[in-house]
Structure formats: structure tokens, C-alpha cells
Amino acid sequence: MPTMNLLQAVNVGLREAMRSDDRVVLLGEDIGRRGGVFGATEGLSKEFGAERVIDTPLTECGIVGSAIGMALYGLRPIPEIQFLDFIYPAFDQIVSEMAKYRYRSGGQYTCPMVLRAPAGGGIKGGHYHSQSSEAYFAHTPGLVVLMPATPFDAKGLLASAIQGEDPVIFLEPKRLYRAAKGEVPEERYTVPIGKARVAREGKNVTLVAWGAMVPVCEEAAGQAAEKGIDCEVIDLRSIVPLDAETILASVAKTGRAVIVHEAPKTGGFGAEISALIAEKAIEYLEAPIARVAGFDTPFPYTLEHIYMPDTRRVGKAIEGVINF
């Protein structure tokens, strides 16, 4: 089984989808001849031609809007937004159109499409190349929101997303593009949407994270283990639909929950998980639910290492719930 990084897994997943299904087309800025600014679409234009790997004009609302039209007509478009931070001109197309076609047409018209975007900080990109805005999309009924943290999940979730019938926001943690490495099967496989991954089993504290915060939690769990604290790490993978069952079963076992995300704390998706645990598992809790998140500030440039949750902050929260 070949070892590859998350970026390569995305590339391989896209190639596989394009080979097996003529309806799959890619569109976005610099994705063709340039192969994408990160290289996610490297070599695809050469293999599949400019008609199916479309270098678009610089227009996010146009990219998503036209992809919606392609999906309505019967294609399986995979638009790329170069950085999640640039998605806002397309916000209207995503929340008013892509998310609502099935519902508003009484099931007549659907948008099976996968909107890919590199997300999150940690690459010294400043405010406009670093945000994690998953909560905006999680708040819109009709959208599926996915964020893999491993190369295996990236390829398998992408395959599920492409073969599915719903519009998907597929967030790729850009900090892990090259940092996350792992074995990825050459053959096609799928990872189920709506099923969290238990990245590490433990019985004292439940850590819930997604994207680039998963390895941070795994490292913090390793450090806690040295102090005799046994942490379970849940990698959501799928933000919507949420695997409430796995989270609640874990909290029922550990009695303590720490939720970790990069996005600002207020209104972040951690608040939803916190509410879920409070509504359905409060009787198991030994300590208040803790959240470790980005601060309620815009994403900084120079001080990004202070802004982003790290093992020190996660470790402090773990100790907080243990010593409560």
C-alpha cells in the first residue's frame, strides 16, 4: 500500500473519480495548466483535457453558480475555491441555491456536487488564507460539510462525496496537506459520511476535533498519557451530518469533554457539540465541558501561533476537566 500525504490523496481521489465517471468535471482558478496553487489537481488537465478540468475566470460566484448549473443538468462538478477565505462572493450561491435546490423544488432538482476548499491556518497566510468558516455552512440545512484529517480519509470521503446525491462542502486542512502522511489503498474505497473516527481510544477525557486540530489533540493526548491521563480522541471527519452517537458514547464513558477547533470560539461548531453533550449526556459529566478555540478576533498574521490552539492549550484544558 503506497504512503502519501493528504494533498496526494486528494489528487489521486480526483483522478480516480474522473477516470471512472465521465460526468465528473473540475473547475476553478488555476486548477488546469497550473495544477492548482497547492497542486491538488496536478496532471489532471493533461490527462482529461481542458474541457473537463476547467480554468475559470476569477469569479467565485461564477465558479459555484456555473457548477450548480452543471449539476442540475446531470454532471458531477467539483469546483475548487482556491482558499476558503475567498468563498464569500459565492456564499449566496452556496446557501441560497446549492443548499436549497432539492428542498425548494420539492425534490425535482438536485445539486450533487463537491465544493473543495483548502481551509484553516498554520501556513503563515494571514487573515485571508487561514480561516475556518465551517460553522457558516454547518448552519445551512441542505449542505454536507466534511473535513478529513488523514490521507486515507481524504480519499475515501472524497469518493463518498462524489458518488453521493447531496451538495458537499469538502474542507481540506491545508496545514496537513504535506504534514499528514499515511497509507492509502490504490484501489477505490469509500469512507462513510456521518461517521466519526475514533483516532485514539481512552477512558478519562473525550477530545473532539476535526481537520488540523486532530493531530494537535493526538499529541496532547500523548503528553497527557505521560501524566496518567487517558484521552480518547474523536476526529469528526463529518461536521454535517454529525455523528452524535459516537460523541455521546465516548462522553458517557469518560465523563469529560474538551472540544478543539481553530475557528473563533463564539458561535463556532464547538458550541453545537457542547450543547449536544449538555442536552443528552449531562448526567455523565464529571466536569464542565471545555472548549479550546481560536480567539474571537480576526485571524492574525504574525501571532498565528498564539491564536491557534496548540498542545499546551489543549493540555491545560485536559488538566482543567480532570482537576475540576
Place this chain on the structure above:
Amino acid sequence: MPRAAPQKAQKTSARKSKAAPQPLKAEQSALWERMYQHILLLRILDEKMLGLQRQGRIGFFGTVTGEEAAVIGSAAALEPTDWVFPALRQGGVLLWRGAPIDLLIAQCVGNSADLVKGRQMPSHASDRRWNVVSWSSCIGNQLPQAVGAAYAARLQRDKTAVLAYLGDGASSSADFHAAMNMAGVWKVPVVFFCQNNQWAISVPRAMQTASSSIAVKAKAYGFEGVQVDGNDAVAVHAATRSALEKARAGGGPTLVEAVTYRLGGHSSSDDPTKYRDAAEVEAAKKREPVARMKALLSEKAGWTEARDAQLREELKNDIDKAVQRVERAGPLDPGTLFDDVYAEASAALREQRETLEEEIARRRGAGAADGAFPL
């Protein structure tokens, strides 16, 4: 010519009518008659639906009064396989393509007869069987989608053209620019049909753009824009058909600007007397399309007052019967609220549905147990 003044377009059309001394071919006469029937149908439907809205039987209505020729003339130019992305006032396209009046009325009533299950406010009908896509209310959003659909049609080697409607207000939107630009670059088989009715709610055309016309904007995107008298169904039909044929033949996009006038308010919720001179409306009424098409038919196709009166009666009857049929249908099942959010309901949705249905059952049960008179 990519650009023509509205007066010029009107003259062209008038000249075309005058330059036909020989009797009409039966085929053309039948087409004109059918266009007139639909134009009149829309006018009478507007009156009926506005009446239903005033009586509280529907919540809202967006009339097309004064703009019927633009809708029917363009719809008549379509092939059945062509796709349509409508805006607010294009319900007539569905009727032209063969959908029953019940479809539009049921969508306004929003009960169990409604194909879109009461999910949208009135005047937002769609029907996949007639290739008329669903519209959101967000101005201009349908335009890049139409470009994408046209791209897909070409990629699949279909001989499909896409007709995307917009108003004059939408020409200011970001999505208009995105769509026009992409259509020009990709040279896809799309026709943008701007039904310029001079008013975007209360904002007149002159405050919308400093361009000499909407049509002229196409030039900057590298394709043809044509302006046509939108109250002349025959001229609209010719201009749209030529644009669609060009699109199907691989000639790329066209922007057709149909110059017309919104005789009513923006919708049943609007009072145009607050912002618009009565004199302007009176002047526009002299050019309105129902009388115009009728005059053309009388002159060229032997249309008589007797036939006209009979047609009006038939259409009124058809509409009244359709309203009765639709209103007889039952209310929507509250559980349908949760359908069609995703291909398959999520656990969260299933739980919310169960909670609601239990609550409804409990309320019903409590009512029965009380034995109280329900009113």
C-alpha cells in the same frame, strides 16, 4: 447589429408587419393566434390571482401585466429540449410549454396539490418535466447556473440551448457580470433574456445603469446584444429564435433585451403610486401587448370581436375551474416539512420530525379526550 435604440427596434418590427402584403401562411397565423391566447391567458390569470391575494386565498403574487408579449414571444422561440431558468414573471413559459394552469395556481396556494410542496412563496413555479428550473428570489443568481447548464449541454454534445431570464435590476448584480463574462469566455449555448420592464421595485431603469441600453453591455463581454420591442410578441419571437438558433449552432451566447413596461406594482405587496407618475403608466398602457397583438390578429388573420369575447370567456372559465380543483386539495402533511433537505434524512432531522409528529399527535389526542368543541 449588437446595438439598436428601442425606437429603431420598434420601427423594424412595424416595418416587418407592413411589409407583408400577401396573406399569412396558415402556420404563422396559428402561431400568432396561440401566442395571443397565452398573452391573454396571462392577463386574465393576473387579474384572478391578484383577486385571490386580496381575498387572502393566496399570500402574494407577482403579476406580468404589460410584459406578457416578452414572456410568450420568447417562450414560443424555444425547442422542447431547451432549458429555461426563469425569474419572477415567467410562469407563462410553463403554460406555453404545455403545463396545466393548475401547476401555477397550486404553487401559489401551496397545498398538497403543489408540486413543490409549499416550499416557496407564490410565483415561483418550476417543473422538471417541462425543463423549467426552480428560481430562488435572489436576483441574478440563476444566471451563472444557466451558463453552467449550457456548458454541461455542450460537453454532453446535446443540441440544447439554455434561456435565462432576468430583469433590468438584475443587470446590476454581481452574478450578471459573472455569468456574462463566463458565457463570453466559454462561448456556451446560452441566451440571456432581459425583460426590461423599466422598474426594479421602485428604482427606475435610469438609476440602475448609465449604459445607453442593457443590450449594449454584451459588447464588453465579447458577444452580441440585441434590443427588441418587448411588447411586440412577433418581434420578440424572431429575436429570441435567432439567438437560440445561433446558440445551438455553436455561435455562443446572446443578450436579448426586451423593452417593455411593468404596468402593475412589483408584486401584490407593492404600491407603485408612491414612486411612479400616473402619466408615465398611462402612456405605457397605450403600448400594452394584449391590445397590440389583438390588433395585429384582426388586421392580418381575420380575428373578430366575437372570437375574442369567446376566448376571454373560455380562459376565464378554465382559470376558475383550475382554482376550484386546486383549492379542493387537502393541506400539506406537516411531516413533509422534513422531506427533501437531503437525499436521505439525517439522524438530527429524523429526531426533529419524530418530536414534531408526537407533539401533533398529542395535541390531537388531547383535543379528542377533552371533548371540547374545537371552535
